[in-house]
Amino acid sequence: LKNSSHYIFNDYLRKIYSQGNVKCLEDHLTVAVLDERTDDHQLSLLHLICAGHSEQQSQKVTILLDKCGDDDAKRRALLSNITKNGFSALHIAIYKCEVATAEVLLSNGADPNLAGRSELPPLNLAAMCANVELVERLISAGAALHALDFVNFTALHCATYFAHERVVRLLLRRGADPNYSGGVRDRPLHLASSKGHVGIVSALLEAGADPTLADDEGNTSLHFAAKTGHVGIIDLLLLKIGAGHQEVC
Template sequence: MHKDQPETSLRQNRKHSVRRLLAAAAIATLSLSAHAAGTFDDARNAAVLGDAKGLARLIDGGIDPNSVDASGNTLLILAAREGQAATVEALLQRGVPIDQQNPSGDSALMLAVLGGYDDVVRALLKAGAKVNHDGWAPLHYAAFEGRESMLDALFAAGADVNARAPNRATPLMLAARNGHIGVVRRLLAVPETDLNALNDAGLSADAWALQNRNTDIAKLIEAERKRRGLPAPSMRITIE
Protein backbone atom coordinates (compact mmCIF):
# COMPACT_ATOMS: atom_id res chain seq x y z
CA MET A 1 0.00 0.00 0.00
CA HIS A 2 2.64 2.48 1.00
CA LYS A 3 4.79 1.40 -1.89
CA ASP A 4 2.04 2.28 -4.40
CA GLN A 5 1.27 5.73 -3.01
CA PRO A 6 4.02 7.64 -4.88
CA GLU A 7 2.93 6.14 -8.18
CA THR A 8 -0.72 7.03 -7.50
CA SER A 9 0.24 10.57 -6.58
CA LEU A 10 2.29 10.86 -9.75
CA ARG A 11 -0.67 9.80 -11.89
CA GLN A 12 -2.91 12.28 -10.11
CA ASN A 13 -0.41 15.07 -10.61
CA ARG A 14 -0.19 14.25 -14.31
CA LYS A 15 -3.98 14.40 -14.60
CA HIS A 16 -4.05 17.77 -12.89
CA SER A 17 -1.29 19.03 -15.19
CA VAL A 18 -3.14 17.87 -18.29
CA ARG A 19 -6.32 19.55 -17.05
CA ARG A 20 -4.46 22.78 -16.40
CA LEU A 21 -2.91 22.69 -19.88
CA LEU A 22 -6.27 22.02 -21.50
CA ALA A 23 -7.88 24.86 -19.55
CA ALA A 24 -5.08 27.25 -20.49
CA ALA A 25 -5.41 26.24 -24.14
CA ALA A 26 -9.16 26.82 -24.05
CA ILE A 27 -8.71 30.27 -22.53
CA ALA A 28 -6.06 31.13 -25.12
CA THR A 29 -8.37 29.99 -27.92
CA LEU A 30 -11.23 32.09 -26.59
CA SER A 31 -8.92 35.03 -26.24
CA LEU A 32 -7.68 34.68 -29.80
CA SER A 33 -11.23 34.29 -31.09
CA ALA A 34 -12.34 37.44 -29.29
CA HIS A 35 -9.38 39.32 -30.69
CA ALA A 36 -10.12 38.05 -34.21
CA ALA A 37 -13.78 39.01 -33.88
CA GLY A 38 -12.87 42.52 -32.81
CA THR A 39 -15.31 45.06 -31.42
CA PHE A 40 -17.93 47.39 -32.82
CA ASP A 41 -15.45 50.24 -32.42
CA ASP A 42 -13.05 48.37 -34.71
CA ALA A 43 -15.83 47.91 -37.27
CA ARG A 44 -16.86 51.55 -37.01
CA ASN A 45 -13.29 52.69 -37.58
CA ALA A 46 -12.95 50.40 -40.58
CA ALA A 47 -16.23 51.69 -42.02
CA VAL A 48 -15.35 55.38 -41.75
CA LEU A 49 -11.77 54.91 -42.93
CA GLY A 50 -12.73 52.88 -45.99
CA ASP A 51 -11.03 49.65 -44.88
CA ALA A 52 -13.34 47.26 -46.75
CA LYS A 53 -11.20 44.15 -46.18
CA GLY A 54 -10.87 44.86 -42.48
CA LEU A 55 -14.59 45.52 -42.14
CA ALA A 56 -15.47 42.33 -44.01
CA ARG A 57 -13.12 40.34 -41.78
CA LEU A 58 -14.72 41.77 -38.64
CA ILE A 59 -18.26 41.11 -39.84
CA ASP A 60 -17.42 37.60 -40.99
CA GLY A 61 -15.77 37.10 -37.58
CA GLY A 62 -18.99 37.86 -35.74
CA ILE A 63 -19.55 41.62 -35.53
CA ASP A 64 -23.22 42.44 -36.16
CA PRO A 65 -23.25 44.73 -39.25
CA ASN A 66 -26.58 46.16 -38.08
CA SER A 67 -25.20 47.46 -34.77
CA VAL A 68 -25.45 51.20 -34.12
CA ASP A 69 -23.17 53.68 -32.39
CA ALA A 70 -24.11 55.91 -29.45
CA SER A 71 -25.81 58.35 -31.85
CA GLY A 72 -27.91 55.66 -33.52
CA ASN A 73 -25.87 55.45 -36.73
CA THR A 74 -25.45 52.10 -38.44
CA LEU A 75 -22.15 51.11 -40.06
CA LEU A 76 -23.73 51.81 -43.46
CA ILE A 77 -24.79 55.31 -42.41
CA LEU A 78 -21.32 56.01 -41.03
CA ALA A 79 -19.57 54.77 -44.17
CA ALA A 80 -21.93 56.74 -46.45
CA ARG A 81 -21.55 59.90 -44.35
CA GLU A 82 -17.79 59.73 -44.85
CA GLY A 83 -18.07 58.97 -48.57
CA GLN A 84 -16.41 55.56 -48.26
CA ALA A 85 -17.69 53.72 -51.33
CA ALA A 86 -15.61 50.58 -50.68
CA THR A 87 -17.03 49.95 -47.21
CA VAL A 88 -20.53 50.90 -48.37
CA GLU A 89 -20.22 48.19 -51.04
CA ALA A 90 -18.90 45.68 -48.50
CA LEU A 91 -21.90 46.29 -46.26
CA LEU A 92 -24.39 46.16 -49.12
CA GLN A 93 -22.94 42.81 -50.18
CA ARG A 94 -23.76 41.51 -46.69
CA GLY A 95 -27.40 42.50 -46.96
CA VAL A 96 -27.58 45.26 -44.35
CA PRO A 97 -30.84 47.28 -44.18
CA ILE A 98 -30.31 50.05 -46.70
CA ASP A 99 -33.02 52.50 -45.63
CA GLN A 100 -32.55 52.51 -41.87
CA GLN A 101 -32.55 56.04 -40.45
CA ASN A 102 -30.76 57.45 -37.43
CA PRO A 103 -32.66 59.38 -34.71
CA SER A 104 -32.27 62.58 -36.78
CA GLY A 105 -34.15 60.93 -39.66
CA ASP A 106 -31.10 60.62 -41.93
CA SER A 107 -30.52 57.53 -44.04
CA ALA A 108 -27.26 56.47 -45.67
CA LEU A 109 -28.48 57.89 -49.00
CA MET A 110 -29.44 61.22 -47.47
CA LEU A 111 -26.03 61.70 -45.87
CA ALA A 112 -24.22 60.65 -49.04
CA VAL A 113 -26.21 63.28 -50.97
CA LEU A 114 -25.56 65.86 -48.28
CA GLY A 115 -21.83 65.21 -48.48
CA GLY A 116 -21.75 65.25 -52.28
CA TYR A 117 -20.45 61.68 -52.66
CA ASP A 118 -21.65 60.72 -56.15
CA ASP A 119 -20.15 57.23 -56.19
CA VAL A 120 -21.78 56.33 -52.87
CA VAL A 121 -25.10 57.76 -54.04
CA ARG A 122 -24.92 55.66 -57.22
CA ALA A 123 -24.12 52.51 -55.24
CA LEU A 124 -27.01 53.04 -52.83
CA LEU A 125 -29.48 53.84 -55.60
CA LYS A 126 -28.37 50.77 -57.54
CA ALA A 127 -29.03 48.71 -54.43
CA GLY A 128 -32.56 50.12 -54.25
CA ALA A 129 -32.30 52.85 -51.61
CA LYS A 130 -35.59 54.66 -51.02
CA VAL A 131 -35.78 58.21 -52.38
CA ASN A 132 -39.25 59.22 -51.13
CA HIS A 133 -40.41 59.22 -47.52
CA ASP A 134 -41.90 61.53 -44.92
CA GLY A 135 -39.76 64.37 -43.59
CA TRP A 136 -36.54 65.40 -45.27
CA ALA A 137 -35.69 63.34 -48.34
CA PRO A 138 -32.57 62.96 -50.50
CA LEU A 139 -33.83 65.43 -53.14
CA HIS A 140 -34.27 68.11 -50.46
CA TYR A 141 -30.63 67.72 -49.46
CA ALA A 142 -29.48 67.78 -53.08
CA ALA A 143 -31.40 71.02 -53.71
CA PHE A 144 -30.31 72.62 -50.43
CA GLU A 145 -26.62 71.88 -51.06
CA GLY A 146 -26.67 72.49 -54.82
CA ARG A 147 -25.81 68.90 -55.80
CA GLU A 148 -26.72 69.33 -59.45
CA SER A 149 -24.83 66.22 -60.56
CA MET A 150 -27.10 64.01 -58.45
CA LEU A 151 -30.46 65.24 -59.68
CA ASP A 152 -30.84 63.01 -62.73
CA ALA A 153 -29.96 59.87 -60.75
CA LEU A 154 -32.52 60.79 -58.07
CA PHE A 155 -35.19 61.53 -60.68
CA ALA A 156 -34.43 58.22 -62.44
CA ALA A 157 -35.01 56.49 -59.10
CA GLY A 158 -38.43 58.17 -58.81
CA ALA A 159 -37.74 61.14 -56.54
CA ASP A 160 -40.78 63.37 -56.08
CA VAL A 161 -39.89 66.81 -57.48
CA ASN A 162 -42.53 68.42 -55.26
CA ALA A 163 -41.79 66.56 -52.03
CA ARG A 164 -42.47 68.66 -48.95
CA ALA A 165 -39.90 69.03 -46.19
CA PRO A 166 -41.06 69.51 -42.58
CA ASN A 167 -41.12 73.30 -43.19
CA ARG A 168 -43.30 72.70 -46.27
CA ALA A 169 -40.46 73.67 -48.59
CA THR A 170 -40.12 71.94 -51.96
CA PRO A 171 -36.74 71.21 -53.59
CA LEU A 172 -37.24 74.25 -55.86
CA MET A 173 -37.76 76.49 -52.84
CA LEU A 174 -34.61 75.24 -51.13
CA ALA A 175 -32.45 75.67 -54.23
CA ALA A 176 -33.92 79.14 -54.84
CA ARG A 177 -33.37 80.22 -51.24
CA ASN A 178 -29.73 79.12 -51.27
CA GLY A 179 -28.86 80.56 -54.67
CA HIS A 180 -28.18 77.31 -56.53
CA ILE A 181 -29.11 78.49 -60.00
CA GLY A 182 -27.99 75.31 -61.79
CA VAL A 183 -30.28 73.20 -59.62
CA VAL A 184 -33.11 75.70 -60.11
CA ARG A 185 -32.74 75.48 -63.91
CA ARG A 186 -32.80 71.67 -63.75
CA LEU A 187 -35.91 71.68 -61.56
CA LEU A 188 -37.67 74.21 -63.79
CA ALA A 189 -37.07 71.86 -66.73
CA VAL A 190 -39.27 69.24 -65.06
CA PRO A 191 -42.88 69.93 -66.17
CA GLU A 192 -44.31 68.64 -62.89
CA THR A 193 -42.41 71.15 -60.75
CA ASP A 194 -44.91 73.25 -58.80
CA LEU A 195 -43.96 76.91 -59.23
CA ASN A 196 -46.66 78.26 -56.93
CA ALA A 197 -46.23 76.08 -53.85
CA LEU A 198 -45.84 77.94 -50.55
CA ASN A 199 -43.68 77.07 -47.55
CA ASP A 200 -44.81 77.32 -43.91
CA ALA A 201 -44.04 81.04 -43.94
CA GLY A 202 -46.33 81.59 -46.92
CA LEU A 203 -43.48 82.20 -49.40
CA SER A 204 -43.20 80.83 -52.94
CA ALA A 205 -39.84 79.80 -54.39
CA ASP A 206 -39.28 83.14 -56.14
CA ALA A 207 -40.39 85.15 -53.12
CA TRP A 208 -37.94 83.21 -50.95
CA ALA A 209 -35.23 83.81 -53.53
CA LEU A 210 -35.90 87.55 -53.46
CA GLN A 211 -35.87 87.54 -49.67
CA ASN A 212 -32.32 86.17 -49.89
CA ARG A 213 -31.30 88.57 -52.70
CA ASN A 214 -31.16 85.86 -55.35
CA THR A 215 -32.81 88.09 -57.92
CA ASP A 216 -31.53 86.16 -60.95
CA ILE A 217 -33.22 83.02 -59.68
CA ALA A 218 -36.44 84.86 -58.91
CA LYS A 219 -36.51 86.16 -62.50
CA LEU A 220 -35.99 82.63 -63.87
CA ILE A 221 -38.94 81.31 -61.89
CA GLU A 222 -41.13 84.25 -62.90
CA ALA A 223 -40.20 83.73 -66.54
CA GLU A 224 -41.06 80.02 -66.36
CA ARG A 225 -44.37 80.80 -64.68
CA LYS A 226 -45.17 83.21 -67.52
CA ARG A 227 -44.13 80.66 -70.13
CA ARG A 228 -46.51 78.14 -68.60
CA GLY A 229 -49.29 80.70 -68.44
CA LEU A 230 -49.67 80.41 -64.69
CA PRO A 231 -50.99 83.16 -62.41
CA ALA A 232 -48.80 84.60 -59.68
CA PRO A 233 -49.07 82.63 -56.44
CA SER A 234 -51.42 83.85 -53.74
CA MET A 235 -49.16 84.69 -50.82
CA ARG A 236 -50.44 83.39 -47.52
CA ILE A 237 -50.18 85.71 -44.54
CA THR A 238 -50.82 84.31 -41.07
CA ILE A 239 -52.25 86.75 -38.53
CA GLU A 240 -51.88 85.69 -34.91
Protein backbone atom coordinates (compact mmCIF):
# COMPACT_ATOMS: atom_id res chain seq x y z
CA LEU A 1 0.00 0.00 0.00
CA LYS A 2 2.85 2.34 0.81
CA ASN A 3 4.45 1.79 -2.61
CA SER A 4 1.06 2.20 -4.26
CA SER A 5 0.42 5.53 -2.54
CA HIS A 6 3.89 6.75 -3.55
CA TYR A 7 3.17 5.82 -7.16
CA ILE A 8 -0.14 7.67 -7.10
CA PHE A 9 1.51 10.75 -5.57
CA ASN A 10 4.36 10.72 -8.11
CA ASP A 11 1.89 10.37 -10.98
CA TYR A 12 -0.21 13.19 -9.54
CA LEU A 13 2.79 15.54 -9.44
CA ARG A 14 3.81 14.62 -12.98
CA LYS A 15 0.35 15.34 -14.35
CA ILE A 16 0.21 18.76 -12.70
CA TYR A 17 3.73 19.98 -13.39
CA SER A 18 4.67 18.19 -16.63
CA GLN A 19 1.30 18.10 -18.37
CA GLY A 20 -1.04 20.44 -16.52
CA ASN A 21 -1.82 24.00 -17.49
CA VAL A 22 -0.83 27.16 -15.63
CA LYS A 23 -4.07 27.23 -13.63
CA CYS A 24 -3.51 23.68 -12.32
CA LEU A 25 0.02 24.57 -11.29
CA GLU A 26 -1.02 27.78 -9.56
CA ASP A 27 -3.75 25.95 -7.65
CA HIS A 28 -1.33 23.27 -6.46
CA LEU A 29 1.32 25.80 -5.46
CA THR A 30 -1.04 27.25 -2.87
CA VAL A 31 -0.53 24.07 -0.82
CA ALA A 32 2.69 22.64 -2.27
CA VAL A 33 6.06 22.46 -0.56
CA LEU A 34 8.57 23.91 -3.03
CA ASP A 35 11.22 21.29 -2.31
CA GLU A 36 8.88 18.33 -2.94
CA ARG A 37 10.44 15.53 -4.98
CA THR A 38 9.19 12.32 -6.55
CA ASP A 39 10.27 9.19 -4.73
CA ASP A 40 11.45 7.27 -7.77
CA HIS A 41 13.86 9.50 -9.69
CA GLN A 42 14.12 12.33 -7.17
CA LEU A 43 12.57 14.80 -9.59
CA SER A 44 11.87 18.21 -8.11
CA LEU A 45 8.84 20.29 -9.12
CA LEU A 46 11.18 22.27 -11.36
CA HIS A 47 12.47 19.09 -13.04
CA LEU A 48 8.89 17.99 -13.69
CA ILE A 49 8.01 21.26 -15.40
CA CYS A 50 11.14 21.15 -17.58
CA ALA A 51 10.37 17.55 -18.56
CA GLY A 52 6.90 18.53 -19.71
CA HIS A 53 5.59 19.31 -23.14
CA SER A 54 3.48 22.42 -23.62
CA GLU A 55 3.93 25.99 -24.79
CA GLN A 56 3.40 27.10 -21.20
CA GLN A 57 6.46 25.40 -19.72
CA SER A 58 8.62 28.52 -19.50
CA GLN A 59 5.73 30.45 -17.95
CA LYS A 60 5.27 27.66 -15.41
CA VAL A 61 8.97 27.80 -14.51
CA THR A 62 8.64 31.54 -13.91
CA ILE A 63 5.60 31.05 -11.67
CA LEU A 64 7.34 28.36 -9.62
CA LEU A 65 10.53 30.37 -9.13
CA ASP A 66 8.54 33.49 -8.28
CA LYS A 67 7.06 31.53 -5.36
CA CYS A 68 10.51 31.69 -3.77
CA GLY A 69 10.00 35.43 -3.28
CA ASP A 70 13.06 37.02 -1.67
CA ASP A 71 14.41 33.65 -0.55
CA ASP A 72 17.42 33.44 -2.88
CA ALA A 73 18.75 30.38 -1.07
CA LYS A 74 15.57 28.46 -1.87
CA ARG A 75 15.69 29.61 -5.49
CA ARG A 76 19.32 28.51 -5.83
CA ALA A 77 18.49 25.17 -4.22
CA LEU A 78 15.70 24.54 -6.73
CA LEU A 79 17.93 25.48 -9.64
CA SER A 80 20.82 23.31 -8.44
CA ASN A 81 18.79 20.23 -7.47
CA ILE A 82 19.86 17.17 -9.42
CA THR A 83 17.91 14.03 -10.19
CA LYS A 84 18.81 10.51 -9.12
CA ASN A 85 20.68 10.22 -12.43
CA GLY A 86 22.57 13.45 -11.86
CA PHE A 87 20.79 16.03 -14.02
CA SER A 88 19.65 19.57 -13.25
CA ALA A 89 16.52 21.28 -14.57
CA LEU A 90 18.77 23.12 -17.02
CA HIS A 91 20.08 19.80 -18.37
CA ILE A 92 16.50 18.69 -19.03
CA ALA A 93 15.53 21.95 -20.76
CA ILE A 94 18.63 21.74 -22.97
CA TYR A 95 18.03 18.08 -23.84
CA LYS A 96 14.48 18.94 -24.90
CA CYS A 97 15.78 22.00 -26.83
CA GLU A 98 13.44 24.25 -24.84
CA VAL A 99 15.19 27.56 -25.44
CA ALA A 100 12.59 29.72 -23.68
CA THR A 101 12.66 27.50 -20.59
CA ALA A 102 16.46 27.49 -20.49
CA GLU A 103 16.40 31.29 -20.80
CA VAL A 104 14.15 31.58 -17.73
CA LEU A 105 16.36 29.22 -15.73
CA LEU A 106 19.55 31.10 -16.63
CA SER A 107 18.02 34.51 -15.98
CA ASN A 108 17.01 33.27 -12.53
CA GLY A 109 20.54 32.19 -11.70
CA ALA A 110 20.91 28.61 -12.96
CA ASP A 111 24.61 27.72 -13.06
CA PRO A 112 25.66 27.28 -16.71
CA ASN A 113 28.59 25.14 -15.53
CA LEU A 114 26.77 22.75 -13.17
CA ALA A 115 27.76 19.32 -14.51
CA GLY A 116 26.11 17.28 -11.74
CA ARG A 117 26.90 13.67 -10.93
CA SER A 118 26.56 12.92 -14.64
CA GLU A 119 29.72 15.00 -15.24
CA LEU A 120 28.03 16.60 -18.23
CA PRO A 121 28.50 20.38 -18.54
CA PRO A 122 25.37 22.05 -19.97
CA LEU A 123 27.38 23.50 -22.88
CA ASN A 124 28.57 20.04 -23.91
CA LEU A 125 24.99 18.77 -23.88
CA ALA A 126 23.80 21.71 -25.99
CA ALA A 127 26.64 21.01 -28.45
CA MET A 128 25.57 17.36 -28.70
CA CYS A 129 21.99 18.45 -29.34
CA ALA A 130 23.10 20.81 -32.14
CA ASN A 131 21.19 23.74 -30.68
CA VAL A 132 23.07 26.84 -31.83
CA GLU A 133 20.77 29.21 -29.95
CA LEU A 134 21.28 27.41 -26.64
CA VAL A 135 25.04 27.20 -27.17
CA GLU A 136 25.16 30.95 -27.74
CA ARG A 137 22.98 31.66 -24.70
CA LEU A 138 25.06 29.42 -22.42
CA ILE A 139 28.33 31.02 -23.50
CA SER A 140 26.83 34.46 -22.90
CA ALA A 141 25.78 33.28 -19.43
CA GLY A 142 29.35 32.27 -18.60
CA ALA A 143 29.58 28.62 -19.63
CA ALA A 144 33.21 27.47 -19.66
CA LEU A 145 34.30 26.68 -23.22
CA HIS A 146 36.84 24.08 -22.15
CA ALA A 147 35.00 22.24 -19.37
CA LEU A 148 35.53 18.49 -19.69
CA ASP A 149 32.74 15.93 -19.49
CA PHE A 150 32.74 12.29 -18.35
CA VAL A 151 34.81 11.20 -21.38
CA ASN A 152 37.13 14.22 -21.14
CA PHE A 153 35.59 15.97 -24.13
CA THR A 154 35.05 19.72 -24.40
CA ALA A 155 31.97 21.16 -26.10
CA LEU A 156 34.04 21.49 -29.29
CA HIS A 157 34.93 17.79 -29.15
CA CYS A 158 31.23 16.97 -28.70
CA ALA A 159 30.06 19.12 -31.60
CA THR A 160 32.79 17.65 -33.80
CA TYR A 161 32.05 14.05 -32.81
CA PHE A 162 28.35 14.45 -33.63
CA ALA A 163 29.10 16.34 -36.88
CA HIS A 164 27.34 19.58 -35.91
CA GLU A 165 29.28 22.01 -38.12
CA ARG A 166 27.27 25.12 -37.24
CA VAL A 167 27.94 24.55 -33.54
CA VAL A 168 31.64 23.92 -34.25
CA ARG A 169 31.92 27.22 -36.10
CA LEU A 170 30.06 29.09 -33.36
CA LEU A 171 32.28 27.66 -30.61
CA LEU A 172 35.38 28.61 -32.58
CA ARG A 173 34.08 32.14 -33.12
CA ARG A 174 33.43 32.46 -29.40
CA GLY A 175 36.99 31.44 -28.53
CA ALA A 176 37.13 27.65 -28.24
CA ASP A 177 40.71 26.40 -28.66
CA PRO A 178 40.84 24.12 -31.73
CA ASN A 179 43.90 22.36 -30.29
CA TYR A 180 42.50 21.67 -26.82
CA SER A 181 43.17 18.04 -25.94
CA GLY A 182 40.95 15.48 -24.28
CA GLY A 183 41.87 12.69 -21.91
CA VAL A 184 44.28 10.94 -24.29
CA ARG A 185 45.44 14.14 -25.99
CA ASP A 186 42.79 13.66 -28.66
CA ARG A 187 42.00 16.86 -30.52
CA PRO A 188 38.82 17.87 -32.34
CA LEU A 189 40.78 17.67 -35.61
CA HIS A 190 41.58 14.01 -34.88
CA LEU A 191 37.85 13.27 -34.52
CA ALA A 192 36.83 15.20 -37.62
CA SER A 193 39.58 13.59 -39.72
CA SER A 194 38.62 10.12 -38.56
CA LYS A 195 34.92 10.63 -39.26
CA GLY A 196 35.34 12.34 -42.63
CA HIS A 197 33.72 15.66 -41.75
CA VAL A 198 35.28 17.85 -44.46
CA GLY A 199 33.45 21.03 -43.47
CA ILE A 200 34.46 20.66 -39.84
CA VAL A 201 38.07 19.87 -40.76
CA SER A 202 38.13 23.05 -42.85
CA ALA A 203 36.63 25.11 -40.01
CA LEU A 204 39.15 23.76 -37.50
CA LEU A 205 42.11 24.37 -39.81
CA GLU A 206 40.91 27.91 -40.54
CA ALA A 207 40.75 28.51 -36.78
CA GLY A 208 44.34 27.37 -36.29
CA ALA A 209 44.08 23.64 -35.60
CA ASP A 210 47.52 22.05 -35.90
CA PRO A 211 47.46 18.88 -38.06
CA THR A 212 50.86 17.77 -36.75
CA LEU A 213 49.73 17.31 -33.13
CA ALA A 214 49.58 13.68 -31.99
CA ASP A 215 47.50 11.85 -29.40
CA ASP A 216 48.89 9.58 -26.66
CA GLU A 217 49.46 6.79 -29.19
CA GLY A 218 51.35 9.01 -31.63
CA ASN A 219 48.52 9.37 -34.14
CA THR A 220 48.09 12.70 -35.93
CA SER A 221 45.05 13.85 -37.88
CA LEU A 222 46.74 12.62 -41.05
CA HIS A 223 46.98 9.11 -39.56
CA PHE A 224 43.26 9.12 -38.75
CA ALA A 225 42.26 10.36 -42.21
CA ALA A 226 44.52 7.79 -43.89
CA LYS A 227 43.21 4.91 -41.76
CA THR A 228 39.64 5.65 -42.79
CA GLY A 229 40.42 6.54 -46.41
CA HIS A 230 39.15 10.12 -46.46
CA VAL A 231 41.16 11.38 -49.44
CA GLY A 232 39.68 14.89 -49.48
CA ILE A 233 40.66 15.40 -45.86
CA ILE A 234 44.14 14.03 -46.48
CA ASP A 235 44.56 16.68 -49.19
CA LEU A 236 43.40 19.45 -46.84
CA LEU A 237 45.77 18.33 -44.10
CA LEU A 238 48.74 18.03 -46.45
CA LEU A 239 48.07 21.51 -47.83
CA LYS A 240 48.04 22.89 -44.29
CA ILE A 241 51.19 21.01 -43.31
CA GLY A 242 52.93 22.15 -46.49
CA ALA A 243 51.94 25.76 -45.88
CA GLY A 244 53.33 25.51 -42.38
CA HIS A 245 56.65 24.22 -43.65
CA GLN A 246 56.87 27.05 -46.19
CA GLU A 247 56.27 29.62 -43.44
CA VAL A 248 59.11 28.12 -41.38
CA CYS A 249 61.44 28.22 -44.37
